[in-house]
Every structure is written in C-alpha cells, then in structure tokens.
Amino acid sequence: MNKQHLQRGLFSSVATLAAAATLMVGGVTVSAPAAVALEKDGQYYSSKQPYVAPDEQTVASYSKAPAGYAPIYTESMARHGSRGLSSYKYDALLMKMAEAAAKDNGFTSAAVKDEFLANLKAITAANVANGYGMLTGQGADQHQGIGERAYQRNKTLFDAAAKSGDKQAIAYQSSGEARATESGENFARGFNAASGGELADSTVTPADPAGTGEAAKFDKTPNTLYFHKTDNPDGTTKTGDALKIAQEYEDFIANDKTIAGAEDTIASDPQLTAASHDLLRQIFTDDFLAKLADGGYTWYNTADGTKNGAVNCAPGADPAKDADACGEAKKKIASEYDAAMDLYNLYIIAADMKNENTGSHTFDFDRYFRGDHAADARLFAWALDAEDFYEKGPSRAGQNETYKIAQPLLDDFFNAIDKRVNGGKTVATFRFAHAETMMPFAALLGLPYSTQQAADSATDVYTYDNNEWRGEKVTPMAANVQWDVVAKPGNDPATGRAYTPLVRMLYNEKEIGFRDECMPIAKDSHWYKLTELKTCLNADADGKHNTLGDAARLTDGSNPLVPLVSEYASWWQAPQFNEDGTLKSAGKVLNRKVLAENDEKVVAINNAAAKGATATTPSEQQQRALSDRDADKDVATAFRDGFGPVIGAYFADGYNDGNLDKVAAVMNDNGWSGNPAKNVNQYPRPYVTDRGTWAPIADKATGFNQNTGSNDLAGLPKSLNIIKVNTDADGKALGSDGKLHAPDYPKNSYEGSFPSGHTNKAYSRGVVLATLVPQLAPEILARTSEAGNNRIVLGVHYPLDVMAGRIGGQASVAAYMNEHADEVKAASDQLVGYLTARCKADGNGDTLEECIANTGADGSNGYRNSFVDAVSTKPVTDRASALEAYRARMTYGFARTGAAGKAFTAPQGASALLAYAYPQLTDAQRDAVLAATAIDSGYPLDASSQGWERIDLAAALSATVSIDRTGKVVAVTPAAKPSVVTVTDNGGNGSQHNGRPSKPTVTVDANAANGGQLSRTGADVNAVAVAMTLLALAGISLSLWKVRR
Template sequence: MQKRTAALSLTLAVSALLPAALPAQATAGSSGSYATKTPYAPQQNMRSYQHAPKGFVPVFTENVSRHGSRAASDSEDGDLILALWEKARSEGQLTRDGERFGGETKSLLAAMDAIGYGQLSGRGVREIQDTAARLEKRLPGLFERIVENSEQINVVNSGKDRAVDSGNLFAEALAENDPALAPLITPARTDADLLYFHKSAGGAEYRDYVENDERLATTLDTITNQTASHTAARDVLKKIFKPAFVERIAAGEFESIATEVEAAQAVYALYSIAPAMADEGDWNMKRYIAPRDARWFAYLSDAEDFYEKGPGFEDSDITYRMANVLLDDFFTKIDAKRNGTSDAGAELRFTHAEEIIPLAALMGLPGSTKAVSEAEPYTYADNPWRGESVASMATNIQWDLFRKGNRYLVRMLYNEKQTAFKKGCEPVAKGSYFYDVDELKQCLGRTAP
C-alpha cells in the first residue's frame, strides 16, 4: 500500500509540474530537442577570454572530452519502427509523409551501417579536429614551451572505438597544425578504470542501482508513462500511420511494441541522431515529429540521464561518486607538474557521456547543481539540467595550469567557455576565472582546510 501511495504522489507531482515546462522551450525553435545527441559547438569566442594575472604563463593543460558525433549504437530503433511501417504499408495504413518515412529511415540506417554503428560520423571527426585546432590557438605560448622543452603530450582513451578514434584524431590535428609536436605525442593508452568507470570494478554499486533500484524504476516509469507522453506519442505516430493503425499500436496489438510511447521513442531516436549524420546525407526527420513533441521526448531522455547519471536524488550520490577517480586524476597530473615529477605538457582524455555527466555533477558544473527529492521529481520547469548543455557530443572540460614563480593557478573551460568552479571555491580576485591550486584542492575536498 505504501508503494502505491508513493507512486500516486509522484504521478500527481509530475502532472502538476510538467505541462508548464514545454511552452518555456517553444521559442528555441528546433534547438533543445536532441538531448545528449546534440552536435558540439564551442560556447565562447576565444578572443573574449580573461587574461591571466600579470606574470603568469601557461605550463600545462589537461582535459576530458566526450567522443565526437557518431552513428547510433545499433539499428534496434530503426528495425523496430520499420517492422511496423512494413505492416502498415501492406495494409494501406500509411499517411503521405509516412510513405516517405520508410525510405528515409532505411537510407539513414544504411549510412550508419556504412560507417559502423557507434562509430564517429564525418561531423564527429570535424568536431574533434576543430576543437584541437582551437586549443592550440588559445595557448600558443604553452605549445611553444612544449616544443622547446620536448615535453610529452599524452593521449588516454576508454578503449571504445569512438573514444580511441577521437583521441587519435585530436593528436593528429595538433601535429598537423604544428609538425614539431608530432614526435612529442606519446602512443595512446587505454585506461578503462579511469575513462569507462561505469562499467569497471569501481562501478559495481552504480550498476546495481541502475538495474535494481526500485525507487529509480518507479520514478522513471511514472515520468515516461504519464498522459502527456501518450498524447505526444500519438501525435508523432499519426504523422506516419493512419489513426486506426495508431490505435492498434496503442492497444498493444503488435508484440514487438509494448506501447505507442515506445514506438514514438523509436522515431525520436532516429530524429535525434540525424544531425550527427549530416555529413553522410540530407535527412529530413523533422517532418515526422513536431517541435513540441520532439522537446517532450528530449525531456524523457534527459530525465533518464538525470536520474541514472546526473544529480539524481538529493539523498544519494550513487550516480556520480565513482567520478572521483577522474577528478583525482586531474589533481594528480597537476601535482606532478608542480612537483617536477612529470615531463608532460598536456594530458588529453577521451571518454563518453556516462563519464562526463557524473563528473559534471560531482564538480557542481553549471546546470548540474540541483538534485531532486522523491516527492518533487525532475522537470524542465524547475531544474536547469539539460543533456544538450551538460554532455552534448564532444563535450569537454579543460583545466589550464599557469605558473608564476612557485605559485600555480588553474583556469577551467567547459565546452571552451571560461567557467567558475562551484560555489565555495574562491578565485584569486572577484570576478576572476583563475584559482589557486591549493584553494581548489580544499574546496573540492582533496585536502583538509
């Protein structure tokens, strides 16, 4: 009885909060509707960066980057919706737009199959190469120093192809822009414990939470299965199938599809991956999903990521605690540089959304500061967390280390935008984006006050 009461309370809370969320997003046009599949864009012009305090020069840089835009992980969504499409076609149950849908979907799937499911697309390649070029332009003095002192440029990846390829492309772009860097780039190494921690030994407790936590399952089921989801789903499907066929989907007639929401989510999955595949073809998946409905399904995708990888429930840190291994590594590399035990000028890491999202929550980066209670769930109306800004394709977090004598300062860039560290971390001056290393270690819990 208590479980049913809790579920009912959650349903009422979501219903009360969610309808107000969508109109606020309407002015964004088609933006804000691709969630973590959003292609990458730098968030600041490099000419507008704050200068380092007088006398400080860059001596080291390190980052962690999500891989670039890619094909879908597999063909499951396309196969699922195409099976329905074939059935509807055989019965004359397609709309005029629906008649186009099968061909466009098959073409998109063929393009993804050609480059390899889960592999970088042409757009993803350019995202990584362009980010590397801008890094060099931002810190010309650092790379001159690296060449002059024959310092190493280290590349580390998760071991997954798209992260391996992203790291190699990044390094190659650095060397192409300055051939003197080529011999200084060390062979890429794989560290799954560091850059695929959600699937490593350190993520065992986390995996149990995702697979078995009843509160998580109840919350996500309630959010996904509310009336607004079913309404949006029917709107999407009616662009492809005639109303009678949509009613049959909703009634559960087809074994491959549990609900009309599941069918519409498959359409949304194709819609959201299409921009990442823009170099491989001209996909007009927008015709099959209205902007309002696309934003709704982006919300459902964001809700899952928020609870499974992001700030999550306010009484638990299970979703981001394991990211400490990555934050620790940032400080370890800085300490080695300060102590003179490292000859590296750059440490470049390449990983996945499953690592970027919890790291952002752990660090309290913008948009990742607000967890929720069980009674007041995550909504767009009252929580700033958005997959498109927290972990778009090729999202990156970069720390630059500056030195003057024996003093070291750090500047952080988040998607190439100078970004303040979380509340409680004091910069060297009011309004500054530069922080003393020891101050950062204290405020981020790496040393005692």
C-alpha cells in the same frame, strides 16, 4: 535508452504535451518554462545536440594569467564527437513496424508509406557506409577544431615544450571505445595541423595501446574514462577499486526504488501517450495504432521480429567488420510510446549526420517534428533527459553514487598536475570518453546546469520547470572540460615556499569559475590556487559533495537533519533573501539567554585551547584540531586513538591498505549533508569581525562574507574574543598529523555556523566504529566528541553547532544501518576478523575481547586526552573519564530550555545502533536500553530532536542488560563490555551468571516483551544517571555530574 527503468516497457502507458507545451507531473500541471539554450529553436536534441564551437569573441575573452605566471600544463576530458546510430536498433525496429503496416494497410497513404520507408532505408544505408557507432563528418570536424584551439590557447606552452630538448610530451587517453579513440585521433590532427606537427611524435608511450596506427598512441584508461560499467569496452573486467565502484553504481541503478518510482511517474504521464499517438498518426492509421496500443503487435529486433528469432543485421553490412550493425534482440516495440521514442531517436541522431545525409542516403526525419509536433519533441527530450539526469547526472537528493563514480577522474586531474609540478615531462593530457563520463563529472564539479538534485521522491520528480539540467547543455556531442595550469618561478616571500600553481577551467570552451565553495585569487578572476581547488573540490571526498545542489542546500523539506535541529529557530530568526539572491531581511536574536551562553562557552573553550600558541606554531590542542578538520577523510589518523595505541595501529594499517574496505564503504556511504540545515538557519560564525552586519553572501574580493546585513543581536556583542590559528599565505597551518590543514576562516565566514557539518561527518564515522566494536564504544565515542569539540577549539563553531552535529551523525548512522543491514554486517565481520587476526598474530589474544583486555584498550592504556576546558574538566585517562567527557559534551553544560523529567521515547530506528552490542535482544528491548541510559529532558535541541539529543550512546553500548523470563528488561548496569543476562527476578539468580549482579542496577518499567511503548519518568532518568556514574565516578554527587554534563 540503455537502462532498464524507462526502457523496460514502463512507457507503455505514457503520454504527451499539447502544442501549448505544458508539463503535468503527478497530476499537477505546470507551465512550460521560457525556452533556454538551443530549445529556443524548437529542436530538442537532448544529449545528441551537435557541438557548437565558441565564437571569436568568446575565445578572445579568455583571461590572461596573472603577472609573472606562465603556462606549465593543460589537460582535458572530452566526450566523443557527433556519431551515427550506436547500433542497428531504432531503424531496425521501425522497419519491422513499417513492414507490418504495409501488410495490414496501416499507412495513412501510399505516399506516406513510400516516404517513410525511403527515410528508414536511407539512414540505415548511411550508417552502414559510415559504420554504426562511429564518428560522423561532423564529429571529426568538431574534435579537429577543439584540438586546433587547444594548441592556440596554450601556444607558448607547446612551443616551449617543442624546443626544450628534454623530451617533454603529450599524453593521449581513451576509454577504449572506438569512437572515443577516433575522436582523439581527430583532435590530434587538428592540434598537429595548428602546431605544424612540432609535437606530433612527442607522445607518452601508452601502457595499454588503444589500437594500431594513429590509435597506437592512445592509452586505454577505462578506470577513469569508462567507470560506469564493470566490463570494459575491450571485453575485460575491471579489478580492485574500479570494479567495486562500478559494481556499486550498477547496483544503485538496478535497485534504487526512488529512482525507479520517479521514472515510473514520468513514464505514466498521460501526455506522453498523447504525444506518441500524435506523432505516429502522421504516418500510421488510427486502426493500426489502436491494435498496437491494445497489445496486438510486438516486434523484436530479430530477423523475423519474434522474441527468439535470429540475429538481425543491417542490409548490406559486414558483421565481421562492424559488430554494431547487428542489433540487440531484446530491443522491441510493444507500444505507441516505444515506436515514437524510436522515431525521436532517429530525428535527434540525424542532426549529427549532416555530412552523411546526401545522395542515395538522403533522409528527412525533421519533417515529423515540425510545427505543432515540436511540442512532441520537447516531451520526448524531457523523458530522455530524465533518465540521464537520474542515472548519470545529479539524480535525487541524498544519493552520492553518480558523484562517486567520477571521483577517480577528478583524482586523476589533480594527480596529473602534481606530477607535472614535481618535475614531470608531460605537458598535456587529453582524454576522450562518453556522455556517461561527462554527466557524472559535471555533477561532481558542480558545473553549470549540474548543481541541482531532484527531491528524494518518487512523485515530486525532475521536470524542465523545476530543474535547469538539460542534456543539450551538459553533454552535447564533443562536450569537454579543460583545465589550464600556470606557475610562477621562485619562492613566495610571504611563506618562503614555492608559489602555488594556479588553475582555470573551460567548459565547452567557455571560461567559467569553479563552484561557489571555491575562492578565486581575486574578485571576478577565473584563476584559482591549486591548493584551494584540492580543498573545495575534495571537501567531501566520500561523495557527499556540496554539488548536491540548490534543492539540498536551500530547502528545508527533504533533508532529515533540518527538523531534528529546528528548535534553533526559536532562538534565532534567520536572514531571508530575495529571488535574485540579495538580502531581504536581516537576522534577529529571539532568545538572548541561550545564545549568550553559547557565546560564553565558545570563547572559554577556544581561548583555553590557544594557550601556548605562537605566531608561527599553533598550540598542541590547536594542532590536534587542525588535523581533525579532515577527520572524515583521514579516518585512520583521526580514529585510531579510540582503539588504544596497539589495536589503533592495527586499525590504521587495515584502513589504509584496503583490508578494511567494507568498513570504509559503510563510513563513507552513510551520513546526511549539514548544508540544508546550515542554510535554513544562517547564524554568523563566532570569529567573524562583525556579527551585526554579517550576511551569508560571499565577497570574492576579500574572501570573507559581505557585511551588508543589519542583524538584531539583542545586545549580544558584535564580535567575540576568538583566537584564530595563525596560518600561512595559503590559509593553512601544521596539524598534529604533520600535514597542512586549513581552519577555513575565509571560506567559512560566509557560510552559516549552525549546525557543524564536520561534527556531523565525524559522528557518522565514529558511531559506525563504536557500534561495530562496542567493547570500545566509550573510548571511540569520546574520541569522536573530541573531534566535534575541536571545531570550537578552532573558533569556527559554537557548542550548539556541535551538539546538532552529534544529533545528525548518530541519527544518520541508525538510518543507514536499518536500510543497509547486509553491508553493515559485512563490515562488522571484516573489522572484527581483521583486528582479531592481527591481535592473534602478535600474541595479544585469540579473540578481540582478549586483545582489548590484554592491551588495556578499555582502561588506562586506551584512549587518552590531556586537554581540559570549562566543559570537559578532567583529562581522559581511562574508561570512566572517557564516559564523563562524552556526557559533558552531550549538553555542554547548558541551562535547560525545556522541562525536566519528561518521558523518553526512543527514536524510530535508533535500536539499530545497539544491534551488534546486544544481538540477542529485540528492537523493543534495545529501545529499553536506550531509555534506561538516556539523559534527562529539557536541554537545548531536545524539543526537536525526537529523542536523539538524549541518547547517551557511550553508556548504552557499555552495559549489562538484565531481562526476566518474559523478556522484559528489568535492569541496565554499567559494565566493561555489553552483555545480556536473564534473571529470575529483579535481582535473583540468572541463567548466565550466578548470584546477584555485583554492580548497581536500574529497574526499567518498559513493556519490552510485547512491544509496548517505552518511556521513562524524570525520576527514572535521574536514577539511571546515578547508576551509570557510580562505578566510574564514585563519590561524585549527582548535582556535580549534572553541571559537568
């Protein structure tokens, strides 16, 4: 176990499962699940499970490429094959323990002592002979077989490459670790033997060779194959983005309190302690074990077993040739669990050393795990799997670090295909790495057994009962992922462009589909369009993938957005499902009035936006909406408008060239998934053909939803007059950014509509920018609201969906700012510093505020938008109209569903959103500002949003806040930039400004000075509304303003 949580002695009080095999976690006993996979043999080898090659029937069942398509490329990533012990540690420490037992009469008998010592000496000698950490005979055989079968599967590709005469070649890559390279060497031997060596010399020349001889053709690529550590296997340190990714991951593992707590919960399970004692008492006396349990013994992996002893090297080893034959001094046995786990590790590695387990090196560790002790093995496997699951696999709900680290590898897969499709000569790329590579990659791809996260809880932890993740299934020795690519010559008559290449995947040489979000070319096909995979696998390139799993997607308890938008359940009763996924009950409209208004608004906005569209060219607003489909990924394009043309260009440059990497990190790292709420509510999309028969189940034959439902629509129309964007054969159309984007009509049709995930993500970006540059908050937030509104423009969401997305986006940013204040501060400094430097260099001002004023970014030369509709009725041409557009989209003009005039209480943590606008205010004072600028109560989703629906962030970030001498907020006034003044009374001379404030003020009855609860009456809120709009909307009546909200 190579990380600190489970290894640092947390298991000193852990325990075991009884022979009946039940698990108790957090005091709750759960029955053992039915044995799965290789568990049925009672072996429990965890991630040391030897590779099981596919049988002939599996190989024969691989699907053929569609007619007219031929193979053009294949690529893979494989874990190294079976190996011996990675270093002299488990055997070394148990030998120290055995020596003490021999001295203190601690063995149960002389025969047991002799047998145990003989086993230890034999496995150590076998590893010395083989080389610690190196492949065993099994490992070599595994990869030779995989290489042979890789050639046979793509024989036509490789035979054509050998005969082409245009220098087509194979690329071999390694993490740089010796056993990874050795695995690749054996793969190449099997491949070349099968092919007759026809491409043995046709290899890509590596930029950084992994060694000499056979290793010379392997390129060391630790950035994609050893991404989990800042230090590479060759001792160098990563740089650039690779270093940043590794540092963030290492920091996550070292400091995530939830994971540490979950591992503590597992470590403190009393059954593991019982299992440890049960296992060891086969060998050692109870008195000896009692002394160990009481702290009477501690053995370090040093020559004399003491903490500061000399280096301990395996007997007979040559450290100059095998550095791993000398152990790590920090490893120790200080508890029964430590010793039992070391013995378990020898048991599971012995399964990978069958070729070496012979002659004078014969050992038998199976004998300690037979019969009732198989239950012990199961518990130790669970403990080992838990550490891997939390630190390298899907981990806990809400985290994305274990997904992010594998993104460069997925990018490399796609980039390699693109190079080949665009004329590259490399016909295959074979990569060799580690379990630490495979586990995050499997989670990122959503491979079988890697789709489900554990709860975001330190007590409700991963177990074999509640999660199917198993090391033996996810990453056995030599585990591999292989992609085959086929192409069809000529142009597709439907599009006039080249046919899209197709891809299929093998996982451990079994043909599988990509995750459910990806649509194959036909029902039951394993072939997918390359464009489809780029969309569905990179849909959340910030790391928040749909692979967050069933727990995140289908439960309603752990995702913070679910309760904030739960008022929706009073208008619509979601369909329910049986355990096998079939429909149990259809959906039912509970409030026809609210959902009818929802229908009217989506049709009005969508139809207005479609004016001017043709059969081949989307309208101008549709093109803008298509571009915004990827606003969360292409932040520079989507949000530059919010800064105005001049500063916006600076922002885009800095974001794209990496100068704003800290800003990007904050935007990419915050945010909550909208999928849990989407799956809880399951409302049909506005564009589906029949909302009455709609059910949220994909029909892969058509690419749409299954029409198997019988929803009670309470008289609402079964279909709406939604005008779809005309798309090409790949389901895409040209956006305003000049790129092709998918409006996602087929893919989204079987996903629930409420809430809007894209709006949620857009706000998680836009709110960050608005809080860090509050001088332009109204413009940035108006642009953000446009991105959300554009989901309605495309006809893929209703206004209520978008309103819910705003709630989730701003709430998630506030949560992130409270939890990651240092990262946000660094991002703020970077953004303001960079923009200021660019402004100064171009003569636009020495400060950012001067630059904003000189370029007109907060006025008529700022964010502009000419699109209007029934909700946002005026073009955005300046700040006043930007504020008006933002307010209008806060409620979309819905009639109230609750009472007006209710007191407003700021949501917990919301004050963080004002921290950079008003750094001199306390949290309570900032809450007062939120109260003063909040809209009235009673609009849809207000009842469940805990105040988030009412927060007018654009107004709150653009005001002058007046406080009296006691610190009480007495007035909030619309302003060109956020500021704070101290006044002697509610209108007298202030300490920062002479005379009375020149703009209308709002008196706030809030006990901000002493932290009392902040609340407003309905009348107060109406007064705020008047004050905040007078400057921008002179002459417009309050009643008209209410309608336009």
